[in-house]
Amino acid sequence: MLTVLLVDDDAEFTDVACTIIEFLGHEVLTASTLAEAREWLSKESFDHILLDFMLPDGSGLHLMESLQPERNTRVTLITGHPSVKGIIKDMCGPNIDYLVKPIQREDLESVLQGKKQAVSKRSTTAITRHFGQLIGESAPMQELYKLIGRVSKTKANVMLLGESGVGKEVVAAAIHEASDCEGTYVATNCGAFSKELIGSELFGHEKGAFTGAVGRKEGVFEQAENGTLFLDEITEMPIDMQPNLLRVLENKVVIRVGGTKAMPVNCRVVSATNRSMEEIAESKVLREDIYFRLAVFPITIPPLRERKEDIPLLAEHFINQLNEENGSQFRWQPVQLEKLQTYDWPGNVRELRHFVHRAAIMSDPEGTDIELPKTIESPFAKKQTLSTGLKAGRTIEEVEKELIYATLEKVEGNKTTAAEMLGISTKTLYNRLHAYGDLNSDSE
């Protein structure tokens, strides 16, 4: 929200302009003369001044002398003379803009947004989105871009493997973007449908095919014609539905549920799973014949801990997005970005995005500083302290506690081994854990 001073002697114009400026979410005060405007400036500070060029007691330009340079107030001169535009344009500094009457809502919106746009432009230009989607310049990501580039030139089906939260759907969209195909990108989650409904989701259904099928429905294969179909959590698809999928992949035709007509389909299928290849083979969640149809070109997406150098870029991107959505102007401090890089992010990019969002909510919306939570706590990740090591100002007890937990994590909770590593008796270790409130009598 900006605080705006509107200086114009046309009462009817100022009345409506105030309504519009307030509708745009800003606070506005008015003055009809230079004297009134000067009085406001002596009492209040403004982010933006909308200033009529011709006022009853002189030119609006005289007000510039009353502005405090350190306030960095933006000024938009309003004029009814197009000829004056040229003169103003010549004297326009970085903080001076102009509007020529008649003025529309969009004009006001764009001049008032100028300041925020400048900030977000400055901070977003450095981040490249590969294939319009992916962020990261690390070696593992460069390798990924190479694979996406290669496979996008073919029609091969792709299987994306990677831990939860690495961005499999984003990679699927990147493949679609790079493919330069005519059709659309359609995404569906195979784990989200019951055995009864997944056939209808994938292949569509005819009217009256089952109870509740009140009309004909196109399946995702048809929707993605000449495009890309993303099947997320493919390994969660019921095993007895898999032969139907295999038939579509082999014959490239679908038959809607309750229908008889075979319809040709043509789309690239990008599937994804968070299970490893070994797990897929051992757990038999995916039929072998389906696997070879889907994973013509398997791509493993690296976890965030293997590309830590991308964490600052991603954190910048997420905070820029939040700034844009909420009109805030948060900025990372270099030391904060270093701290984020010390954590392993077991929940990957999704966890990082969630953490940045949480930090932004905790921070003062009027300021630029981001308040970083002391610990990263996710129910899906082990608690880890954001400490970069020993620093003056911490107590011996705090450092000892941190060392004990780090050692326990390293030895996967084995207290005897941890005690040995720490050079203390097992009894002492138990006493410490008791004191931290982390043990009860049952666990001993």
Next chain:
Amino acid sequence: MDEGEFARLQQAVHDARRPLNRITMQSELIKLALEGAVPKDKAMVALDKIIAGSKDCSDSLSDLVAQFSPQANGEGSPIE
């Protein structure tokens, strides 16, 4: 057209642009009313102001014609 005439023309255009600006702003207000952002009755008032603004603009244009007519400049009527 000499400099004096051009200055008068500029002033007349400026005067005509003032009601046009009001009309534009009142139209924006009506859009807001239709979007439900401001009360509907404000739209009715805005419409009246647009009508008044159009008349003002018309008057300004008539003045402009009068100012630059040959009679006003002592050049006689073009019909005669």
